[in-house]
Amino acid sequence: MRVKLRRFREGSFHTEEYSLEDVEGLTVLELLYRIREELDPSLSFRAMCRSSVCGTCTLKINGEHRLACNTRVEGEEILLEPPDVFPPLKDLVVSQDSIPDRLRKAKVWVVPGDREAGPAEVGRISRPRDCILCGVCDSVCPPLIEGKAFGGPLLFTRFYSVFDDPRDGRGEERLGDILPFNVQSCVHCGNCNLFCPKGCMPERWITLTESRLLRGGYISRKEEDFGFLGF
Numbered sequence: 001m002r003v004k005l006r007r008f009r010e011g012s013f014h015t016e017e018y019s020l021e022d023v024e025g026l027t028v029l030e031l032l033y034r035i036r037e038e039l040d041p042s043l044s045f046r047a048m049c050r051s052s053v054c055g056t057c058t059l060k061i062n063g064e065h066r067l068a069c070n071t072r073v074e075g076e077e078i079l080l081e082p083p084d085v086f087p088p089l090k091d092l093v094v095s096q097d098s099i100p101d102r103l104r105k106a107k108v109w110v111v112p113g114d115r116e117a118g119p120a121e122v123g124r125i126s127r128p129r130d131c132i133l134c135g136v137c138d139s140v141c142p143p144l145i146e147g148k149a150f151g152g153p154l155l156f157t158r159f160y161s162v163f164d165d166p167r168d169g170r171g172e173e174r175l176g177d178i179l180p181f182n183v184q185s186c187v188h189c190g191n192c193n194l195f196c197p198k199g200c201m202p203e204r205w206i207t208l209t210e211s212r213l214l215r216g217g218y219i220s221r222k223e224e225d226f227g228f229l230g231f
């Protein structure tokens with residue numbers, strides 16, 4: 001198999017090619033470890049759990065953003081690139097500093113209130129809570145790709161998992177925290193839903209957050225917004 005790697009070094013990208021035998025059935029992450037162990041010890045990439053849990057191994061694989069550890073190698077040729085949107089640091093590694101920064105600014109952590117909740121109630125936030133902060137959704141989000149001021153699907157997914165948590169004590173106050181992240185910059189293209197490796201459906205939580213902000217009077221309906229037809 002021919003493996004093309006788009007590597008970032010000293011301020012610019014270049015593409016390197018490697019040839020490997022007997023790789024059918026490996027994951028992309030295993031392929032990268034083989035390149036590093038057998039051909040190029042200088043290769044940098046990021047990974048930890050190898051099992052779709054830590055969210056660190058996001059790459060652009062043949063043009064699609066995916067987790068390297070749960071994508072199988074197939075065909076005669078593969079192109080691996082760092083994910084879009086996040087600033088490149090070295091080879092396939094990007095800076096993910098903006099993720100904790102945004103979560104911190106929007107105060108996305110549970111502050112225990114005085115309520116207890118059973119599994120059924122907590123279950124309603126199981127989808128957004130499955131988010132592993134991999135950044136795939138942000139990397140395929142048109143407003144972020146265009147550099148618009150927008151919190152992004154990752155932030156809104158994690159926000160909703162806290163906002164709708166029955167055990168959280170801050171409730172409606174949280175709408176003020178998320179307001180600066182321009183929920184209405186979402187164009188509802190559905191890319192984030194399509195590519196999220198954990199099935200978190202980010203666009204759903206964006207839509208629900210927008211409707212709560214509208215109801216609370218924090219924002220007004222966009223002029224071009226035709227409700228369910230809005231895009």
Ligand code: SF4
Pocket residue numbers: 130131132133134135136137138153154157195196197198199200201202
């Ligand atoms: S919502 Fe999905 S794609 Fe986005 S960061 Fe979370 S797990 Fe990754």
Ligand code: SF4
Pocket residue numbers: 137140141142143152153185186187188189190191192193202203206
């Ligand atoms: S639906 Fe919204 S958040 Fe998701 S990728 Fe499209 S513009 Fe971005």
Ligand code: FES
Pocket residue numbers: 047048049050051052053054055056057058067068069070
């Ligand atoms: S290595 Fe942890 S998600 Fe891929």
